[in-house]
Amino acid sequence: MAQQTLSSPHLRGALTTARVMQLVLLATVPGIIALTWHFGIGTLLNLAWACSFAVALEAAMLRLRKRPIGFYLSDCSALVTAVLLAVALPPAAPWWLIAVGMLAAIVFAKHLYGGMGYNPFNPAMVGYVVLLISFPVQMTAWVPPRESGALLGAMEAIQRSLALAPQAQIDAVTMATPLDLLRQNSALLIEDLWQQNPQFGQWGGAGWEWVNLAFLAGGLFLLQRRIFTWHAPVAMLAALGLMAALFYDGGSSASGGSPLFHWLSGATMLGAFFIVTDPVTSAVSTRGKLIYGAAIGVLVYLIRHWGNYPDAVAFAVLLLNFAAPFIDYYTQPRVYGHGATRPAEREKS
Amino acid sequence: MKPLATFHGGIHPPENKAQSTVLPIAGASLPDELVLPLSQHIGAPARPCVEPGQQVLKGECIATAATAISAPLHAPTSGTISAIEERPVPHPSGGTGLCIVIRPDGEQRWAPRHACAAWQDLPRDQLLAQIRAAGIVGLGGAGFPTAVKAGTRPDRIIDTLIINAAECEPYITADDMLMRERAAAVVSGIEILRHLVQPATILIGIEDNKPEAIAALQAATGNSGIQVVTIPTLYPSGGEKQLIKILTAREVPSGGLPADIGVLCQNVGTAVAIHDAVVEGRPLISRITTVTGASCQQPRNYEVLIGTPVSHLLALAGWDAKRCDRLIIGGPMMGFSVPDAAVPVVKTTNCILAPTREELPPPPPAQACIRCGLCAEACPASLLPQQLYWFARSGEHDKLEAHHLFDCIECGACSYVCPSSIPLVQYYRASKAEIRHKQREREQAERARQRFEARQERMAREAAEREARRQARAAAAAAAQAAKARADAEARPEAPIQPAADPVQAAIERARALRAGQTGDSSAASSTAPSPRQQAEQKVSTLEARLTKARKRHEEAVAGGEKTAAALASVVEKLEQQLAAARAELETTEEQT
């Protein structure tokens, strides 16, 4: 009687790539809720646009590349890219902006490099940087937080999202983020800034601190589910904190902000737990991940403090994506039985 | 004692061991026929020493060890040799192999046994010979002849004897049950090994998921100095290299042997087989095999005669073939599936796993590698499986070797954790085979090159010899001619006048002409045109010279791999023909003159 034959192992773990992606999506929920609470429904509109474009573009690319569409769509990786880009964009960003961003992310950064797993650069960050360079005005039009009392209404948000809102109105309800303010400020004590601007909350900017804490919670959830190891995010946060501490002078105008401010501001936690941990584009070995994360942390601080852009996570990540193969090359783990072996005790008792 | 170290990685697959430890070990019934493959071990296949039709007794040797690394086979029961033929064998390649088939007579009549209770008094060599003659091989899975492994060279110091009782693969409980039921035999076997190897330390490594076996061993070892080391359950702690690392904190060097770091590792089942062979004079004719999987009504362990068809054993365990998805020999991590339940149990068969489809579902289609690194985290050899996969797919053999593909123990931990369900181990196996194949090809090419060079040399030498011979012949011929001419000249006054057609006469004429030429009298020879014979001679020597030159050019062209080689070969051929023709012509002219 003939039995089917298969190659070993015959047993496999429960984790699948689709499951990993679904967990990542799930882990972004707290952050999305925090963003929506503090900045209005604009974030949800971003998400809706981004996810629709992502699925459509992914399907189109798979079709062009003659791959089974359903099979590859089911790995949910396009949705992860969409969500990560959508939460990084200013809430209620115009639809065409999102479309261009997704085009850059899904078509250029992902499929033109060979699709899932072959992309050297994080697609969401490629999309972000392309937009930032091409449309700096729209990309820096961040909406005011609930705490400022000028929360964007639902109708306004939809108008903006459909690109129907007049520019004057957009300008009227745009507010610099705390990171922007800190960079632009040159004459006051940081404490004065705090008091003058309603954008500042307790630690990292009104709204921002909660958004970051929410992403941190999502990240810890993924860590607990062993979706990634602690090395890269912890190294990044440690390096960023260390840099901030080194250059913090207690609050003068030239200061770069405290470690706490940097941890809880901008896209720090989103970056640390959702971007830096992207397995495809990061370093592989444990040591490599430590180096990779730490370098991103340092770069984030350098760009935030001396650079010219509202946030630095995207640039830092892309630079290190580029360096990841080199890091891998120099951090190969020692293989069993190579060097460092202990010989027999030569004397017989 | 506590374990000294841990190895990198490892996984915790569901154990599934409880179902087959409910019942004690049972003796499997006698099947209708026993099929004994000649190759059940690492090394040369055994050489049959029986004929079809011959009667054999239980324990009688039916095939002898063919070389130093080989193992003999014994009749597991008394009966008749019914055939020596190709049968399906349990092998990953799924093919057939030469087997001795025995039809049991059901009487279980034993051949004379050589029990040796006082083995302490035996010299080492004799003890090893007894182990070798009993056909004992590593029962843990690899099947390396035990006498070879235990008989290490005297210059190798073995300070640690490790008994592998980890049994880390899910489902398998053969060693567990053996230790529970025959702990005394385990210890007795270890004592024999201690006598042979004289180690300073003896460690039994056992996973902490076998409390009964641990208790039994602890009771049996007492204060013998044998230490039972309980290690955390973690697959693959029973891998030889991993167990050595755990127990001694030493690493077997890549490409080396445990003996290189002073360690000898033996499986518990092997220790019992040694006890049986030495103390009871019972060769290796049976083993403990776990029969398990959800398609078996009552999973349990059997003491099985080697050669029992798997189907017979499955029937005993209440196997439902319809529910069974595939048949696995060995465990779910490293076992291989066989297409046919007719294959026999061999010396290394520790488990027969007959799972249902729900139990061990076939892998879903592989997705792209997302470089999540879970495989690298799990790999007990600290390899980077995702990189190996990458290089295996692109066929970059150099990179594979640089990333230590050959240190992969094929444990399957990487495939187990891979969320994209990529059959990583399959890629590694295929790449290893490819690389080995290429290496063989390289070696063959190298040998061919050496052969070619040797041939070239030989041909050159022969050509030189031919040339030397030819010159010698020519010189001899010239000398003979001269001598003859002299003789003729001396004989001339007495010689009768011969007709012109007479060869003797012609020779005289020739000699005269020659002499005339030599003495400066040109009237006789130099004024006349060269004779046909001279012409022919001339032709032959020119052709010979040309041929030698052409041969040389041809050889150079072949050695240098030039494209002109073929053309030159035909030139050589043509010249050879011409030369042959010229030589024939020369002969006829000689006859004519």
Ligand code: SF4
């Ligand atoms: S576990 Fe699978 S998907 Fe993850 S890095 Fe390894 S091969 Fe790639």
Ligand code: SF4
């Ligand atoms: S099969 Fe090879 S590469 Fe995979 S985990 Fe085991 S040793 Fe590592």
